[in-house]
Amino acid sequence: xxxxxxxxxxxxxxxxxxxxxxxxxxxxxxxxxxxxxxxxxxxxxxxxxxxxxxxxxxxxxxxxxxxxxxxxxxxxxxxxxxxxxxxxxxxxxxxxxxxxxxxxxxxxxxxxxxxxxxxxxxxxxxxxxxxxxxxxxxxxxxxxxxxxxxxxxxxxxxxxxxxxxxxxxxxxxxxxxxxxxxxxxxxxxxxxxxxxxxxxxxxxxxxxxxxxxxxxxxxxxxxxxxxxxxxxxxxxxxxxxxxxxxxxxxxxxxxxxxxxxxxxxxxxxxxxxxxxxxxxxxxxxxxxxxxxxxxxx
Amino acid sequence: xxxxxxxxxxxxxxxxxxxxxxxxxxxxxxxxxxxxxxxxxxxxxxxxxxxxxxxxxxxxxxxxxxxxxxxxxxxxxxxxxxxxxxxxxxxxxxxxxxxxxxxxxxxxxxxxxxxxxxxxxxxxxxxxxxxxxxxxxxxxxxxxxxxxxxxxxxxxxxxxxxxxxxxxxxxxxxxxxxxxxxxxxxxxxxxxxxxxxxxxxxxxxxxxxxxxxxxxxxxxxxxxxxxxxxxxxxxxxxxxxxxxxxxxxxxxxxxxxxxxxxxxxxxxxxxxxxxxxxxxxxxxxxxx
Numbered sequence: 001x002x003x004x005x006x007x008x009x010x011x012x013x014x015x016x017x018x019x020x021x022x023x024x025x026x027x028x029x030x031x032x033x034x035x036x037x038x039x040x041x042x043x044x045x046x047x048x049x050x051x052x053x054x055x056x057x058x059x060x061x062x063x064x065x066x067x068x069x070x071x072x073x074x075x076x077x078x079x080x081x082x083x084x085x086x087x088x089x090x091x092x093x094x095x096x097x098x099x100x101x102x103x104x105x106x107x108x109x110x111x112x113x114x115x116x117x118x119x120x121x122x123x124x125x126x127x128x129x130x131x132x133x134x135x136x137x138x139x140x141x142x143x144x145x146x147x148x149x150x151x152x153x154x155x156x157x158x159x160x161x162x163x164x165x166x167x168x169x170x171x172x173x174x175x176x177x178x179x180x181x182x183x184x185x186x187x188x189x190x191x192x193x194x195x196x197x198x199x200x201x202x203x204x205x206x207x208x209x210x211x212x213x214x215x216x217x218x219x220x221x222x223x224x225x226x227x228x229x230x231x232x233x234x235x236x237x238x239x240x241x242x243x244x245x246x247x248x249x250x251x252x253x254x255x256x257x258x259x260x261x262x263x264x265x266x267x268x269x270x271x272x273x274x275x276x277x278x279x280x281x282x283x284x285x286x287x288x289x290x291x292x293x294x295x296x297x
Numbered sequence: 298x299x300x301x302x303x304x305x306x307x308x309x310x311x312x313x314x315x316x317x318x319x320x321x322x323x324x325x326x327x328x329x330x331x332x333x334x335x336x337x338x339x340x341x342x343x344x345x346x347x348x349x350x351x352x353x354x355x356x357x358x359x360x361x362x363x364x365x366x367x368x369x370x371x372x373x374x375x376x377x378x379x380x381x382x383x384x385x386x387x388x389x390x391x392x393x394x395x396x397x398x399x400x401x402x403x404x405x406x407x408x409x410x411x412x413x414x415x416x417x418x419x420x421x422x423x424x425x426x427x428x429x430x431x432x433x434x435x436x437x438x439x440x441x442x443x444x445x446x447x448x449x450x451x452x453x454x455x456x457x458x459x460x461x462x463x464x465x466x467x468x469x470x471x472x473x474x475x476x477x478x479x480x481x482x483x484x485x486x487x488x489x490x491x492x493x494x495x496x497x498x499x500x501x502x503x504x505x506x507x508x509x510x511x512x513x514x515x516x517x518x519x520x521x522x523x524x525x526x527x528x529x530x531x532x533x534x535x536x537x538x539x540x541x542x543x544x545x546x547x548x549x550x551x552x553x554x555x556x557x558x559x560x561x562x563x564x565x566x567x568x569x570x571x572x573x574x575x576x577x578x579x580x581x582x583x584x585x
Contacts, residue, residue, distance in 0.1 A: 017411075019409065019488060020405040020409040020410075020411035020414070021405075021411070021413075023401045023402060023404055023405035023409065023488075024401070024402050024405050024417060026397070026398040026401060026402075026457065026458065027398045027399065027401070027402040027421070027458040027463060028402075028417065028420070030398070030454070030455070030457045030458045031420070031421070031424055031458065031460075033439075033455075034432075034436055034439075034454075034455040035424050035427060035432060036424075037435075037439070038432040038435030038436045038439060039427055039431070039432050039435070041435040041438070041439070042431065042432055042434065042435045045434075045435065045438075053438075053441075054434075054437075054438040054441075096329065099329065100326075100329055103322075103325055103326050103329070104326070106322065108318070108319040108322045108323065109319045109320075109323060110319075110322075110323040110326070111322070111323070111326075114323070114326040114330060116571075117330055117333050117334060118329070118330075118333065119567075119571075119575070120333060120564070120567060121333060122567075122578065123513060123563045123564055123566065123567035123574070124517075124560060124563060124564075125516070125517030125518075125519065125535050125559070125560075125563065126517070126519065127517070127519040127535035127536070127538065127539050128517075128535060128538060128556050128559050128560055128563075129336075130539070131538055131539060131541075131542070131552055131553075131555070131556050132336055132337070132339075132340040132553065132556045133336065134542070134552075135339070135340065135343055135549050135552070135553055136336055136339060136340075138352070138549070140352060141351065141352020141353065142352075143335070143336075143339045143355070143356070146352075146353075146354075146355055147355065170332070170333070170336070173333070175578065178575055178578065178579075179579075182579070227428070230428070231428055231429075231430050233430070233519070233520050234519045234520070234535075234539070238539050238542075252430045252520075255430065255433075255434065256520070256524075259434050259437070260524070265434060265438065268434045269434060269435070272430070272431040272432070272433075272434055272435075273431070275428060275430060275431050276427060276428065276431040279426070279428050279431070280426060283426055
């Protein structure tokens with residue numbers, strides 16, 4: 001980090017000493033009140049039994065974790081469903097992003113238009129998209145059933161998981177396209193030329209040059225997809241009409257349900273800590289991998 | 298004459314091949330283009346047809362009517378204009394606050410020399426590790442205790458700064474030549490004046506990226522407004538449209554008109570501020 005001007009005078013005035021903190025005050029105040037404090041408060045509440053208003057009533061140590069979460073099979077079903085959802089969405093998004101980036105890599109008539117459309121879902125809110133897909137999945141007269149001539153309840157039973165995952169992949173496809181495209185543009189063109197001289201065809205070049213060359217981008221993107229997918233909420237709430245099945249009861253929805261439907265703020269807090277730890281582990285994996293592959297100046 | 302003709306012929310032939318290849322390249326895009334576009338076209342179509350045609354519409358409407366839009370804006374049981382007004386106030390406020398607080402903080406980290414600089418910067422970076430959903434319950438309890446629920450400031454104040462914004466502005470300030478600050482200090486320019494009259498104008502592209510990204514994110518927010526507001530007076534657009542289903546599950550046309558209405562500002566930013574938005578997004582995703 002580059003440091004500022006050395007003070008011209010021999011000694012800083014009182015104001016000069018505190019000035020940096022004045023510049024930082026608004027940001028730090030918000031962080032302390034709405035990030036550090038609630039973070040500590042969440043951990044604290046997760047060791048108490050709370051009343052319906054979220055006030056701690058009785059200290060129970062780790063009981064909220066061991067008895068009320070880990071001791072219940074529902075918790076592990078929820079964790080399993082969340083991981084399955086996250087993996088499907090993370091790899092689904094990555095594959096769509098990779099295909100769309102490869103399709104628009106070369107410039108040709110219409111490639112700019114296609115690129116703009118591929119990026120577009122990143123601007124669309126998950127709540128708005130969920131409402132639109134509610135109509136698309138409508139069991140009697142929605143788009144998909146009308147096209148197929150069927151009357152399938154896409155938002156119930158065995159189809160629910162796939163339908164919600166598909167909406168989430170649709171929403172994530174834009175950001176995947178943007179980042180993977182940026183990664184592809186960074187691949188050294190000389191490598192292609194020598195490969196073309198060697199007579200390598202498109203698929204050989206793709207699998208032996210392009211994909212290895214952008215593997216750091218793909219890894220980074222899959223981490224982003226995983227973290228984003230863990231945070232899915234509006235799709236679950238709106239597309240299941242607040243009654244997800246065991247396959248779509250995802251962690252953030254479960255936190256919300258604990259707190260605002262069951263008034264169990266203590267288990268909501270404990271689940272929040274579990275979510276934090278999972279995201280922390282994934283972030284640490286990303287950091288350590290980046291340290292090995294990316295060199296900082 | 299005889300020599301030039303074959304040349305002419307091969308030229309047009311290669312042009313034709315290139316054109317054919319161009320078309321072929323574009324055709325490969327069609328399946329995914331349809332997957333991305335059809336949901337939006339269909340939503341628009343449903344919002345434009347009569348209620349009795351909703352379930353019979355395939356992709357394009359048979360006849361067009363704007364009743365759903367008129368209804369959304371004029372029917373007193375749907376406070377759409379209020380939702381839009383609330384969302385604009387909240388998104389613009391959050392955007393402006395972040396531009397100010399992030400510029401100030403980044404300025405201190407880059408141009409000022411103080412003891413706790415390193416520690417405080419780590420404190421800012423560390424906030425990126427905590428997903429918002431993990432603190433949302435405790436935050437809700439805090440603002441509920443303060444009696445802040447059902448207000449607009451409850452939607453603004455917690456988002457007045459972001460580590461991503463500080464990081465973005467810091468990266469930008471670090472590209473300034475060192476002499477700039479030194480020279481202006483020698484001229485007796487105070488830090489505040491330097492920030493306001495030199496740094497901020499020079500950092501306009503970064504501020505644009507931050508602004509576009511933050512406005513869009515706030516406009517698209519769902520969970521926090523859902524928890525903290527439950528009256529029409531303070532509801533934002535995303536919660537507003539999702540509530541339409543509870544008011545009248547039968548009027549799908551109206552719901553789809555609502556979706557189109559709230560998507561238009563998002564798409565406008567995407568179209569008209571595309572570069573800024575994507576720069577902001579790139580900076581934002583670094584945090585993961």
